[in-house]
Amino acid sequence: EQARFPRPLPAREALSVAIVGGGVAGCSAAAALRALGVGRVAVFDTGRHGVGGRLASRLAEEGSLPAAQSGKGRGVAAGDGALRFDHACQFFSGAEPADSGDATQGSDNANFAGAIARWETSGAVAAMEEGAVGVISADGAPRELPGPFYFGTRGMRSVAEAMLEGHEGIEVVPHCWVNRMRATDAGWELQGEGKDRGVFDICVIAHNGKCANNLLKPSGAPRTYDFFRRLKLSSTWVALVAFHGEEVRLPGGLRAAFSSGLPSLKLAVDQGAKFGGGANTWALLSTAEYAKSNKVPQERVSQADADKVLQDLLEDLRAMAGVDELPPVRYSFCQLWGAALPRNALRGEAGGCTLDVESRVAACGDWIGGGASVENAWRSGQAVAEAIVGLADGRKVGDIGIDGPLVSIEAAAEAL
Ligand SMILES: Cc1cc2nc3c(=O)[nH]c(=O)nc-3n(C[C@H](O)[C@H](O)[C@H](O)COP(=O)(O)OP(=O)(O)OC[C@H]3O[C@@H](n4cnc5c(N)ncnc54)[C@H](O)[C@@H]3O)c2cc1C
Incomplete structure (x- = not known):
């Protein structure tokens, strides 16, 4: 009614x-x-x-990762220190692609640029190093994407928090x-x-x-x-991984790369490129097709499902990095975002x-x-x-x- x-x-x-x-x-x-x-x-x-919503950040040390209802995690050894991850959105840019067809684009972009500048000044947001983000083609060739790309300095969630800063009297529940x-x-x-x-x-x-x-x-x-x-919405699998030992590196000095033609991996992001600390931590995001053909109930991800997805994404990261073998995994967490992208x-x-x-x-x-x-x-x-x-x-x-x-x-x- x-x-x-x-x-x-x-x-x-x-x-x-x-x-x-x-x-x-x-x-x-x-x-x-x-x-x-x-x-x-x-x-x-x-x-x-x-x-924050899909600007979601987690510290493994909080214990929130292994306990999360919708995912499966393994192996945070005591004393490892905090592992900081963004586990959905990784970074953002300040301009809509030119083909958006949005008539209001010009003036709104100016406003968004102003907002980014305020968040940068407050320290909540920073730009990724130039040349850090790119694409790796099926033959392994790296190509930089023009930036700038911004991230939340305390995790992407801090971008949402920064939006509320300085506005008195908003009741947040x-x-x-x-x-x-x-x-x-x-x-x-x-x-x-x-x-x-x-x-x-x-x-x-x-x-x-x-x-x-x-x-x-x-x-x-x-x-x-x-x-x-x-x-209509599509799904995405995300694996958060920390490796022992030698740092995993991508071709061309990229710290975040979209893949072209790999079966499961769409985007790999070295979390150290954002948060420093040399923890050798990665967020691996799947393609929508992979998530569709590996769909499980989001609230009940079994360890077997999580392990399979992790292995698939790691295999693609290995291929993307162009190495024979990745270092051993010391921490991992897999989550299916059932309603990830429109x-x-x-x-x-x-x-x-x-x-x-x-x-x-x-x-x-x-x-x-x-x-x-x-x-x-x-x-x-x-x-x-x-x-x-x-x-x-x-x-x-x-x-x-x-x-x-x-x-x-x-x-x-x-x-x-
Ligand atoms: C895996 C992934 C990777 C992405 N990568 C990028 C990227 O690289 N660059 C980029 O620009 N964008 C990226 N995005 C998209 C970007 O994150 C989203 O477009 C944006 O965050 C959407 O914000 P929103 O406020 O529309 O929705 P949401 O972030 O979904 O916010 C909705 C909020 O409402 C809450 N909610 C739901 N139901 C209720 C209820 N009944 N009561 C109270 N609260 C409720 C939810 O918990 C959530 O916090 C990515 C998204 C995903 C999932």
Whole structure:
């Protein structure tokens, strides 16, 4: 049933907005809403360790890796020291590829560049060394990719944290799975982890996949639900590995390389290139095809599955490095990201965010901002904040995005 609210929206100073999802898009939206003078902003996120979503970083020493429900880890010897990994997104760039077809590209890129500069100044973000990122072709030839490529200095999660820095009064509620949103006369009433989480004028859905569909289905926002059901996602296996002994090196001095033509490995990233320390640690990301043909229930990865995936990815890393043998593994962890990358996305004129005026439900995320990237997710968060403030000010009254076309971006996602 369609949700309707009897009272007009309050002005922005008195407006309350709940953001369900604390990834890049949700954090970007929260910061922009506060910067635009919205009275109350709360971000709910499932993350046990804080915000970030697919900007996910782990210290093996925390014990969080072997204990994680959705993965399988082995062998952190006591006294090894902290092994720092990014286990999804590895780095980001500051400009959309030229073929994005996004009319708003010019001005938004300038804003994103400004945001990167602020995060760099605060020390949360740094650029990878020039020439560190490239492609290794099937015949083993390395080719540099033009940068700059940025990473979070304390792990990619610190990029999301940096977005919230300096914005007073954002309520961040970590480790909270919002499982119900109910329309009442007073606004959207949220529940999560068995508790009431407050009532808000507007609810922003800043996550996707089954979780979002389950939340939206009974909520009273049928058009947003229908929009979300059109999203298609692909999976990625990620193995985090630390080696004993001699450092593993890639051809051409690359520290992060996309592969071309290997059966399982899409991207190998030397974590030492970001965090230093000489720990000989790597993140190995699979292709979407490999993840599709090696799909298992994400919540119940067996040790046998994890071992097989690890062996496949290590074999491809060996081939990529052009060596006969890799050094022995001292630590490993395998995780399947079941909903890793969007296969279709809202693009062009309709892109940016969605807003369903009658339901008072908005949405942001990488796939709504044009496709899988930190930049698209960030821009989507900015766009949703502007749309909401426009609505509260009585300027924008039309729906945004929800009827827009979702364009296949499979090739672009695979090249990420
Ligand atoms: C393996 C991998 C590698 C990648 N590599 C790159 C790269 O090199 N460069 C690049 O630019 N991009 C890369 N990306 C893409 C980039 O990480 C994403 O585009 C971006 O982080 C998406 O941000 P988001 O805010 O849209 O979504 P998410 O990061 O998915 O955030 C959604 C958040 O909502 C939370 N959530 C879900 N349901 C609920 C609920 N019911 N209640 C509360 N919280 C909830 C989730 O836990 C999550 O924290 C990669 C992604 C993956 C998975």
